[in-house]
Amino acid sequence: MTLHEAIQRVLEQEKRLLTASEIAEILNARKWYSKKDGSIIKSSQISVRVSNYPNLFIKSGSHIHLNGRELKPILKKSVAPVKQKVAKAKSIATASTLEVTEIDKKLMLEKWFIPVSQASHQLPDSPGLYAIRIAKPGNLKASLRKELGNRGHNIMYIGIASQSLKKRLGQELWAKGHGTFFRSLGAVLGYLPPKSSLVGKGNQNNYKFSPKDEGKIIKWIEENLTINWLTLSDNWNIEEDKLIKKYFPMLNIQGNPGALREVVDARNKCKVIARG
DNA sequence: AATCGTTTCTCCATCTATCC
């Protein structure tokens, strides 16, 4: 039982207004809730918990009673974390001069990018970094088109293949396995996984689209995206991290100060449907 | 002065995203 559940139980049983001290006293006496270290509960902790759950409790002066509605607590920390990070990181990125490494030049120079449709038979079976751009941003929906415009580039994703670029990009671009980029792209393009398709699966995040939709997404990728890659033997993690923090690719989430809320939301929508 | 209530910080278990 959590502390707020224990407080609820006290109020339900007592059926009267109680102060934080009285609740603490009752809880300590009845031992409905015990702290990990075994010490007694202070009234200040009751007060904090009651304040954090305004939908469960009502304060009348120093007295507390049940609200009667069981809704989620309103917590200070849960306010749009991604948006906050983006705003903060953007100011840092524009204010600082970012180092241009050899890897950056070789990987990101736009003239070296080729259409995905031409890349399939050229990809090496060795580790490295890859970057994906969109040649025709006009084929994205308006909100994403605008977002790329704000970012001043056409970079969709920067990733790493620690074993094989050929295998990794097979997952990401041709859905041969669980590709993060493929899932994110399918989601923001508006595709949804079959309902309840993750029920009973061990990993409740690896949703997949129907074979028919996968085919449509692959076609879209081959018609709209371009790619460049570099084979590397070492330091790729550091380089990948630096590049993501410099360019804010639109579909990278982890390690990206410019992670896009719309991408996270679209992926969550897919998960909810697939989990049934 | 003692008690009560609020704010803010840190710790840590759980959840999520990603990679292979």
Added chain:
DNA sequence: GGATAGATGGAGAAACGATT
């Protein structure tokens, strides 16, 4: 599907102001 690193949110404690 499993492993793992990072993110998130719940919980407790400390500091401090307000009230009695």
